[in-house]
Amino acid sequence: MEHPVPHTAGILYPGYSAEDDYPTLERLLGDDVRLPLVHTLMREDAHRVDALLDIGSEEVLADGARELLSRGVQSVIWACTSGSFVFGWRGAREQVEKLQAVTGLPTSSTSFAFVHAAARLGLRRVAVAATYPADVAAKFEDFLQAADLEVVRLSSRGIITAAEVGTLGRDEVLSFAAANDDDRADALLMPDTALHTAAWLDELEEELGKPVLTANQVSAWEALRLAGAQQARDGLGELFRSGTGGERSGSPD
Incomplete structure (x- = not known):
């Protein structure tokens, strides 16, 4: 019996706190999904604007992305909401664009994942x-x-x-x-x-x-959407039951 080719969506995750949500999501999503994760540098663990700007900086994300590319990923998401929206709408767009220039793959962030999921x-x-x-x-x-x-x-x-x-x-x-x-x-x-x-x-x-x-739900959904996964799935809320819509664009205009 043939096994489905997995959709492999890469996760850039800052530090260590709830990264074990992603193995849980991978298990619940099924055998055709892989969510390899790379921990990015967190010099200071603080929900404070200056610390968040550093956590989401271009250099930190680029270093993580280069490591993630060795995992055979088809898309990349910066899985940090506060480390993206703290830059504002335009800054968050620029963050994704600079990260995508490193990955060469469909790329997004959790902040835009919330917007796309709401849509x-x-x-x-x-x-x-x-x-x-x-x-x-x-x-x-x-x-x-x-x-x-x-x-x-x-x-x-x-x-x-x-x-x-x-x-x-x-x-x-x-x-x-x-x-x-x-x-x-x-x-x-x-x-x-x-x-x-x-x-x-x-x-x-x-x-x-x-x-x-x-946040981790929409991050996985967005990353899989960008990796081309369209299947509706049960057990992970209304968002996953709705499927992805099949479009692979990243941050919106």
């Missing part, structure tokens, strides 16, 4: 449950507004380090989501790739009764 699901109004400090969370709201998404509720948990975010377990994640949803929102967004969510995506949506988009 795929036809979302207009969203609530945001951010683990970040309030000033960083506000920059994510600005990014979403630049994509014509209305943020009807913005919540901040105020956690400084990715390492601390990565310690939050299932019950804490579900209760954080439920406490920060809004009846006016079409979906809830949870934007930190340091937050474990992969194993609980369907539970989150059952709890809220609406789509929930999380």
Whole structure:
């Protein structure tokens, strides 16, 4: 019996916190998916603007991308929401363009993955449950507004380090989501790739009764979309049940 040729989508991930979401996603997605991951340099683990600008700098991402290219990847995503939206819309576009110049492959970032995922699901109004400090969370709201998404509720948990975010377990994640949803929102967004969510995506949506988009979920979805994977898949929320739409463009105009 022939096995399907895997779609291999490369993940650039800063430091160590919830990177084990990607093996979980790979297992749940099936035998035709590979999500090789390279850890990028994090000189300081801090959800603070100056530290995030360094985490997402051109040199740091280029070094990680060159290592990732040896893994036979078909696409690359910079799997760090705050390390992309902190540059603003134009800066995040430039970040992806410079990274793509290194990879020579379809390339994107988690911030744009949220925008593309929202478009795929036809979302207009969203609530945001951010683990970040309030000033960083506000920059994510600005990014979403630049994509014509209305943020009807913005919540901040105020956690400084990715390492601390990565310690939050299932019950804490579900209760954080439920406490920060809004009846006016079409979906809830949870934007930190340091937050474990992969194993609980369907539970989150059952709890809220609406789509929930999380950072590692949309990162994997975007990377697989760029790698040409189009199949709808169960067990990972409404986004994966919707498929990818088949277009392989990266950051939007």
